[in-house]
Amino acid sequence: MSTAPSHNFFEGEASRLVETSRYTPRQELPDYSHLDDLEARSIYILREAFNKFEDLAMLWSIGKDSSVMLWLARKAFFGHVPFPCAHVDTRYKIPEMIEFRDALAKEWGLEMVVGTNQAAFDRGETYPNGKATRVECCSLLKRDGLQDLIAEHGYESVILGIRRDEDGTRAKERYFSPRNQQFKTDFEPGTHLRIHPLLHWTEVNIWEYIDRERIPVVPVYFAKNGRRYRSLGCAPCTFPVVSEASNIGEIINELKNTKVSERSTRAQDQEGEDAFERLRASGYM
Numbered sequence: 001m002s003t004a005p006s007h008n009f010f011e012g013e014a015s016r017l018v019e020t021s022r023y024t025p026r027q028e029l030p031d032y033s034h035l036d037d038l039e040a041r042s043i044y045i046l047r048e049a050f051n052k053f054e055d056l057a058m059l060w061s062i063g064k065d066s067s068v069m070l071w072l073a074r075k076a077f078f079g080h081v082p083f084p085c086a087h088v089d090t091r092y093k094i095p096e097m098i099e100f101r102d103a104l105a106k107e108w109g110l111e112m113v114v115g116t117n118q119a120a121f122d123r124g125e126t127y128p129n130g131k132a133t134r135v136e137c138c139s140l141l142k143r144d145g146l147q148d149l150i151a152e153h154g155y156e157s158v159i160l161g162i163r164r165d166e167d168g169t170r171a172k173e174r175y176f177s178p179r180n181q182q183f184k185t186d187f188e189p190g191t192h193l194r195i196h197p198l199l200h201w202t203e204v205n206i207w208e209y210i211d212r213e214r215i216p217v218v219p220v221y222f223a224k225n226g227r228r229y230r231s232l233g234c235a236p237c238t239f240p241v242v243s244e245a246s247n248i249g250e251i252i253n254e255l256k257n258t259k260v261s262e263r264s265t266r267a268q269d270q271e272g273e274d275a276f277e278r279l280r281a282s283g284y285m
Contacts, residue, residue, distance in 0.1 A: 088114075
């Protein structure tokens with residue numbers, strides 16, 4: 001059954017970054033109507049956030065989830081993203097990610113704000129330099145980089161593309177998640193907020209929506225020489241999975257038949273059973 005995108009207020013123009021052979025032909029699309037409710041709820045959350053908070057930014061990690069979130073923001077505001085797109089550049093990202101970021105930001109006219117923890121680099125305090133564990137490196141380059149960016153620009157709230165099914169830690173999250181000045185979960189008045197419009201989506205939903213809407217994604221998600229990336233991050237700590245999935249239909253089928261967790265290829269998560277919990281508690285994502 002063919003299913004066209006449901007909302008006519010913004011269909012989105014074709015992107016030069018979309019390689020059409022990766023997507024299901026329009027006339028062969030499966031019934032994706034179950035995505036309509038997911039989309040509507042996310043758009044509602046984005047509009048509520050924009051209505052309630054003046055100093056708002058969206059964290060764009062360049063991965064599939066935050067790129068879907070970016071697309072939803074364009075739908076919510078009729079083709080325009082009315083807040084800055086913030087990116088924490090660790091300088092160790094997979095090179096194709098940065099190429100994609102720069103190309104899409106230019107094509108869609110995004111207001112990009114890029115932050116880097118320069119002090120950590122000046123000290124040489126990173127995992128590739130041998131002066132930090134993987135988790136310590138994440139804390140310095142991602143957590144501290146994000147907190148510095150928020151402080152520098154005075155963002156009251158930040159929109160993030162996390163999902164409950166990613167990890168047990170994220171299963172505990174709420175759509176509007178208050179943080180105190182130390183960026184720990186709290187309910188104190190006047191605190192910084194993290195906003196999560198994709199909490200109710202699954203990994204399969206994300207790929208179904210990318211297929212339906214023809215949302216551009218980083219090419220390394222598709223198999224090349226028997227491997228592809230399922231999750232994106234820093235090159236020294238993110239590894240591809242064995243896969244022959246070279247288009248979205250094959251990726252969806254692969255995901256429906258795997259019992260391997262999405263973040264199993266993120267080496268920093270494997271340094272300890274509570275590694276991701278510690279990162280989250282201290283202010284990471």
